Amino acid sequence: MYELYFLPGACSLATQVVLRELGQEVKIINRQQVEGFEAINPIGSVPVLVDDGAVLTEGAAIMTYLLKKHRSPLLPSGGAEYQAALQDIMFANATMHPAYSKLFFIAQNVTDEKTKRGIFDAAAESIRKLWDVVESKLSDRQYLGGDHPSAADIMLAVYSRWGDYFPVDISFGARTREMLAAVQSMPSFVRSVQAEQDEVAR
Ligand SMILES: N[C@@H](CCC(=O)N[C@@H](CS)C(=O)NCC(=O)O)C(=O)O
Known part of the structure; x- marks a missing residue:
């Protein structure tokens, strides 16, 4: 086990x-x-x-x-499909995750409230831009992985919940909302x- x-x-x-x-x-x-x-x-x-x-x-x-x-x-064995799946995993782990990590860092390390608000807003804006990228990737598919949730979809569905911990407004496009809801309701x-x-x- x-x-x-x-x-x-x-x-x-x-x-x-x-x-x-x-x-x-x-x-x-x-x-x-x-x-x-x-x-x-x-x-x-x-x-x-x-x-x-x-x-x-x-x-x-x-x-x-x-x-x-x-x-x-969830991870194709080779070729362009493997590369695309790996790229999506790395996008999630090495791009989206660190963007959200900034929110945790700000909350823990910035004490001046006005400064904190400004940096939170800037961090939220950079996260929103990344979700726009996800939304455009989903324009012709339900999941990043195509018809079925991929590892990257699952990772993004976890990170998407983190905005709720902070005083930020991070909105998702309609197709992204559908993808996130579908993954979050998987048994x-x-x-x-x-x-x-x-x-x-x-
Ligand atoms: N690069 C690491 C980063 C992992 C990471 O930041 N984990 C967070 C939770 S999402 C954590 O453990 N934070 C608490 C801490 O670092 O003390 C990975 O991908 O495994």
């Missing part, structure tokens, strides 16, 4: 959803309950996946590891959110 270190609602939720899509059993461990987590991951972040004793870090690397290992159609997604809540309440 896989072990997955998580923080509630964090990017590790996408890892859990994908594990469930792959039909894998997973034990989730709340990083907040783990003393000395830096001994497991020196940068202190989740997700961390433990597979038969091997400790894996970095969300995109974990995602591609799992999809390849289980030969999932694997609903179950993963519930599993996190159960673990936090324990």
Whole structure:
């Protein structure tokens, strides 16, 4: 069984959803309950996946590891389709995620309220532009992956919820809203959110 270190609602939720899509059993461990987590991951972040004793870090690397290992159609095996799927995963993990991470950084580090408001607005604007890119990609398809949700769709569906934590207005285009709602209502997604809540309440 896989072990997955998580923080509630964090990017590790996408890892859990994908594990469930792959039909894998997973034990989730709340990083907040783990003393000395830096001994497991020196940068202190989740997700961390433990597979038969091997400790894996970095969300995109974990995602591609799992999809390849289980030969999932969520990641085509080669050619232009593989490259496009990988590009979407990296867009999610290395472009959209860091754009949202700025909101967390501002909330934690900027104390002057007027300055904070201005920087929040600027960060939200850069996030909105990225969602515009997603909206145009979805002009001819339901999901980034085509007819079915891809790993990138799942990752974006997790990140899209983060704007609610801050005093920012991040709107989504109509097709993006449909994609996000469809992914967030997948049984694997609903179950993963519930599993996190159960673990936090324990
Ligand atoms: N590059 C890392 C970044 C992961 C990351 O920023 N994780 C956040 C949650 S979404 C986290 O653990 N934040 C808490 C912390 O860094 O202490 C990855 O993709 O795995």
